[in-house]
Amino acid sequence: MRERVAELVSKASGGDLAVADILAAECSLPALGLTSIAYLRLIDLLEVEFDCDVDLDGGHLDTLDGLVEHIAGQRK
Amino acid sequence: MTASPPAQVTGLTALPPRTVEFRGARGGQAALTWGQQGIWRSTRWLDDGDPYFNLAWTLPVTGAAGLDAVLRAVGRLVERHETLRTAFARAGEGAGEGDGEGGEDGGEDTVQRVSREGRLTVGVYEAAARPMSAAKELAAELAATGFDYAAELPIRCAVVCQRGRPRVLALALSHLALDGWSLNMVAAEWPRLVAGEDLPEPGRQPLDQAAFERSDSPPGGQALWHWRTGLASAPRSMFDFPMREPEEPRFVRHGMDSPAAAVAAEALAARHGVTTSSVLTVASAALLAAVTGHRTAALQLIVSNRHHPGMEAMAGPAAQDGLCVIELGAGATFADALRHGHRRTMATYRNGHYDPALVHAAWEAEAWDRGADIDLDAFFNDVRQAGRWQGLPPVDPGDAAALATLRARTRTFFVGAYSKVKARIFFATGPTPSTCEFYVLVDTAFLPGDVAGRMLTGLEELLVRAVSEEVPLDRVAKVAGLDPVPRPTGWTAIGHDWVDLPATEELLRRACGTDLAAVVVEDASDGAGAGAGDGAAARLTGYLVASPGLDTPEAVHSAVMRAAAGRTDVLAPHHYVLCAAPPAGPAGWPACPRLIEGGGRAPSSAMTVLGR
Missing domain, CATH: 3.30.300 (GMP Synthetase; Chain A, domain 3)
Structure with missing residues (x-):
């Protein structure tokens, strides 16, 4: 799932961010260069892809691993 | 539809105006989109003919394009974007018959009417020197008169030449036709149109958007829920303190150019995993709450709504107001507020596309239940392209001396005063990418005009201070050099x-x-x-x-x-x-x-x- 989420991050950024860079990043997605509008696109993509509701108040949704963990929790 | 003749401006030699004939792929009529309703409601709040929502703009003409090529490009622009040939009139009235009267008109009885074809008069001027400066002045002159939304094209333009060669297109545009995102779209298309390129047709027009918003499965359900919960948790007003004798004119706007504030905001954003937009939003909320004595701040954010599929390709107003309620609890620090506030701002931006009539009903219901009008006339607008800066000075924010030196470049200035604005306070960035260009407008019936300027320097101080130390929210007013409003006994x-x-x-x-x-x-x-x-x-x-x-x-x-x-x-x-x-x-x-x-x-x- 981590790889797929990284692909969606890249897609949401319009290709500005490479999947490899996203997977290797040790910083938050905004720090990596993901803009607000791309982040919002990403949330929409994640909800469609994984059939879940992403709660923006859920915390730790600013990193790739935080998102993966959140989605995994939603799908249990 | 007709267009007003171009203005006469000193310093430019007027040549005979030209007429551009256009014929688009279709015409039509529909209800207003939700984004159009938002701007329409704002224009109705002003007096008829008030140019407050006009946009003065310039587009450079590069290369060796001649006047005919530039005029063809203007025609193609109007043909491809239906919003540039759209009038707004009451349903059932013909063009020119609707005067838009009715201050309470939220757009429910108004229609957008797209003309398939028409003519646009384009002024032509010769500049002796500095054509760009002359064009900016000309654009401001063109924008100084309000548009007749029912009868006039929402675009006025003129070509400024130098030695006979077109150098700049000066424009005045109605905000009902274009928002900031749309302007960037047009700016990107313009050189290609001048070069004669055949661009693909836009994927969506406001007529399509109106149909989508009125479909059997309209969007906006989640946004309505966001509004309901926000209304229930927001103060009924951030301005619940004694009014004062207003200044004349009543609304005062100050600006600031601070590279140091931008560098500090970038550092805070990186440290806390948030965006600089959230940093500025939360800082604005914290300053407002500190001055007005609140531990919960409610701001309306201007939401571009361009992250929704399809809407990114539409020229036309798509922005709507989103409600952002930020907790600024006792004992918390500004850093705590940044992390919480970032989630609230993202939730707000995500929930900014909604049917205004449904939100209005929820707003009224909450007011009835709460026992007071819900006054949300505190706004924040981040107009930066992609919501970020580029090319900031290479200063290490951890180097206090370097940051202090950078602060010597900070400049604050008075922008203007206005008799009528639908806001009690309005925070906004400017578009400049290499500095924190920031503005504060205040309603002097509630806050002294000089508070606008002091909030700007206070914002810079808060951001710079938060880079090097924890700032408790209870100390924000003191750090920012602001005085909380006094409330008498009772x-x-x-x-x-x-x-x-x-x-x-x-x-x-x-x-x-x-x-x-x-x-x-x-x-x-x-x-x-x-x-x-x-x-x-x-x-x-x-x-x-x-x-x-x-x-x-x-x-x-x-x-x-x-x-x-x-x-x-x-x-x-x-x-x-x-x-x-x-x-x-x-x-x-x-x-x-x-x-x-x-x-x-x-x-x-x-x-x-x-x-x-």
Whole structure:
């Protein structure tokens, strides 16, 4: 799932961010260069892809691993 | 439709104007999109002909394009974007017949009407020198007159030449036609159109958007829920303190150019995993809350709505206001607020596309329940492209001396004063990518005009300070050099709201036409009354002697709400107790025999009938 989420991050950024860079990043997605509008696109993509509701108040949704963990929790 | 003739501007030699004929792929009529309704409502709030929402703009002409090529490009631009050939008129009226009267018109009775074909008069000027400067002046001149939305194209333009060669296109545009995102779209297309490129047609036009928003499965359900929860948790006004004698003109706007604030905001954003947009939003909320004495701040954010599929390709207004409620609790730091506030701002941006009529209904319902108009006239708008800066000075934010040196470049300035603006405070960035260009507008009927300037320097100080140390939210006013507004004796906090109790009691008496009434702060241990926050256990109880027509809590609440319209100092009682006779003394109301009592909010509320 981590790889797929990284692909969606890249897609949401319009290709500005490479999947490899996203997977290797040790910083938050905004720090990596993901803009607000791309982040919002990403949330929409994640909800469609994984059939879940992403709660923006859920915390730790600013990193790739935080998102993966959140989605995994939603799908249990 | 027709266009106004180009303006005459000194310093430019006017040549014979040209006429551009255009013929688009289609014409048509539809209800306003939700984004159009937002701008339409704002324009209706102003006087007819007010140019406040006009956009003055310039597009450079690069290469060796001749005048005919530039005029062809103008025509193609109008043909490909239906929004540039759209009029706004009352349903059932022809072009030129709708004068747009009616200050309460939210756009429900207005239609967008796209002309398939028409003519646009384009001025042509020769500049002796500095064509760009001359074009900017010309654009401002073109934008100085309000558009006739029903009869006029929403675009005026003129070509500025130098030695016969077109150098700049000067434009005035109606904000009803384009928003900031659309301007960037047009700017990207313009050189390609001038070069004669055949661009693919836009994937969506406002007519399509209107159909989508009125489809059987309209968007916006989640956004409506976001609004409802936000309305319930927001203060009923950030401006619940005594008004003052306004300055003339009443609304004052100041600006700041601070590279240091941008560098500090970038550092804070990176440290806390948030965006610089969130940093500026939370800082604005913290300053406003510190000045107005609140621990919860409510701002309306201007949401571009361009992350939704399809809407990114549409030229036309798509932005709507989104409600952002940020907790700034006691004991928390600015860093805590950044992390919490970032999530709130992202949730707001995600929930900015909604049917304004449904949100308006939810807003009214919350006001009725709360007991006061819900005043959300505090705004924040980040107009930076992609919501970020580029090319900031390479200063290490951890180097205090370097940051201090950078602060020497900070410049603040007065922007303007206005007689009418639909805002009590408006925070906004400017578009400049290499510095924090920031603006604050205040309503001087509530805050002195100089507070706008002091908030700007306070914003810079707060951001710079937060880079090097923890700033408790309780110290924001002191750090920013701002004075909290004073509230005289008699004002008290009820939930998120500050209330002038003597004025509230006077309101109850006036609304009911009797001196036999009192308002008492009581314990709301049954759960009724104010929501979470300071004074959560308190509620206002209104006692009065029943009279014909004012013999139920519902009737009294209706009368109080009518009398309280537009006020930010009073709050309708949460509970009404109607008695047969007054007590012997003012303190005796709670012990008076009761005829009937209840919240008065709805016939089905927990109303108790006693002795009838």
